[in-house]
Amino acid sequence: MKVLILDNGHGKNTPGKCSPDKRILEYEWARDMVRRIAEKACLAGIHTEIVVPEESDIPLRERVRRVNALCAKYGTQNCALISVHINAAGNEGKWLNARGWTGWVAPKSSQKSKTLARLLYIEASRAGLQGNRLPSSSCYWVGNFxxxxxxxxxxxxxxxxxxxxxxxxxxxxxxxxxxxxATLHIDAIKKYFENN
Incomplete structure (x- = not known):
């Protein structure tokens, strides 16, 4: 059985994670997006686990522990994790010009992580979401998250x-x-699981 693990990022008590006009609160948007991706995964026959069902902030250490517990339960080789966020160019509550989609892997990430990131990048590009960010020749970005x-x-x-x-x-x-x-995420994960 293939298992999609979804992490919906920050909780409602994380300060500053919102649009300047407060139309978007990242914790609400990410939870809605994770729910949408999970529903599409279910329709595609992919088992899904949501790491943070709570609305409050769950410390990173605990989120990592939950993911690794799921890997132990289902087998690491059967699992893939996507952590869903919205970016921000600054933290001063002003409108800025950066826009677009990015996918991030760890500095010492596995080839499978890079493959999943590339598939997500391709689907985001098909959806026209590259924005004004400098394109990545590797189809992913590297961050120590x-x-x-x-x-x-x-x-x-x-x-x-x-x-x-x-x-x-x-x-x-x-x-x-x-x-x-939501569609770009599920299309990428379906392609990933077809070959991994």
């Missing part, structure tokens, strides 16, 4: 556009935007 660094299965952290870019926010709050972002 604990959720992808310390978990045992292939893992990618997705930054789904920018919560401090007005155009990105319009897309993120739209039903068509939410559907496109």
């Amino acid at each position: 604990a959720i992808v660094r310390d978990t045992k299965c292939p893992a990618v952290l997705t930054e789904n556009l920018f919560q401090d870019n007005k155009d990105d926010v319009e897309y993120l709050v739209s039903e068509s935007g939410k559907e496109a972002i």
Whole structure:
């Protein structure tokens, strides 16, 4: 059995994780997105586990522990993790110009993590979500994030556009935007599980 593990990032008590106009609260958006991806995974016959069902902040160490417990339960070789986030170019509560989608792996990530990240990048590109970010020749970015660094299965952290870019926010709050972002995640994970 293949298992998609979904991490919905920050909780409601993480400060500053919102758009300048407060139309987007990252914790709400990420939980909605994870639910949408999980529903699509269910329809595709992919078993899904959500790491953080709570709305409150769960420390990274605990989120990593939960992921690794699922890897032990189902077998690391059967699992893949996606941690779902929205990016921000600054933390001063102002509208800024950076926009677009990125997928991140750990500095010493496995080849399978890189493969999943590339598949996500391809689907994001097909959806037209590259924005004004410098394209990645490897089709992923490298960051020392604990959720992808310390978990045992292939893992990618997705930054789904920018919560401090007005155009990105319009897309993120739209039903068509939410559907496109959920679809790119599930299309990539289906392709990944077909070959891994």
